[in-house]
Amino acid sequence: MALNRLSALALLLTATTALPAAAAELVVVESSAPALxxxxxxxxxxxxxxxxxxxxxLVSAEGATINLQGPFSGKPGNGAGGGSGGVAQSLASLLSARDSDTASLGAVRAASSAQPLPRPWLVDASQSGHGCLQAGAAPVLWRAATAATDLTLAPADRAWTATTPWPAGAQDLALPADVPFADGATYLFDMDGKSSAVTLHVAPEAVKGDRMLAAxxxxxxCERQAQALGKQLAGK
Incomplete structure (x- = not known):
């Protein structure tokens, strides 16, 4: 009887290890392939x-980023043809690459001197770069200063312009939902005699969960926003 139980257990273990890996969803972040x-x-x-x-x-629900280069044929979950890693690893690699990029030393110093964002879904209107937005939510701008000022914003082609006051003591500024922002478009922000250009990206509905969002x-x-989200993850 004991031998039969051991044989049954061995068969169960063999069957379990022989099962294929469970499929997971991967979301396309960037693609130059026409079909994707x-x-x-x-x-x-x-x-x-x-x-x-x-x-x-591609990004996974676990926060892994998979980079594939053509020609490629296989399962994207294997990560063949590119590197993959978790959010913490991606952040560390990003900072390491930025520090070693002597060709853009000025940009490195400017980025390192920028204050951390207090929350992930804030777009720094005073720094040129990229900003990430929640789908269906009005953009919320942020600045380090707290003095009263006026903010002028416009798309890169200046098809329209809008000016709004930024009250004293406020670092956040929620924009009206009817402001026509488009995914992937660049916008110009002018305040206090300084200008910045920010390209905005709207999170696809398929990107779900904090780790996938950070990736x-x-x-x-949107490195600073990812860092703010990473701090939230670390605090959970």
Whole structure:
């Protein structure tokens, strides 16, 4: 009887280890392949082919970033053809690469001197770069200063302009929901005699969970927002 139980257990373990890895959802962040668009959801275990010269960036629910370069044929979940890592690893790699980039030393110093964002979904209107927005939510701008000023904003082609007061003592400024912001477009912010250009990215609905959001922010260049979200994760 004991032998039969051991044999049954061995068969169960063999069957369990032989099971294929569970498929997971991967979200397209960037793609130069015509058949794949940002926000599209892929099966990590489904076969994928990329033509030569194409590039694909994916994020997983665990916060891993997968970079694939064409030609590629295989399962994207294997991470073949590119690097992958968690949010903490991605942040560390980002900071290391930034510190070693002597060609853009001025940009490094400017970025390192910027104050950390108190919350993840804030776009610094005083710094040029990238800003990440929640889908369906009105943008909330942020600044380090607290003096009263006027903010003028416009798209890069200056098709329209708008001016709004930024009250004294307020670092946050919620913009009206009817301000026409477009995903991937660049906007100009002018205040206190200084100008900045910020490219805005709207999070796809398929990007869910803090870890996936942080990885998506990193891939879009919203490093300080990803760092703010990472601090929230660390505090949980």
């Amino acid at each position: 668009a940002p926000g599209q959801v892929l099966d990590s275990e489904a076969a994928l082919s990329l033509p030569a010269g194409s590039r694909l960036v 998506w922010m990193l891939a879009k260049g």
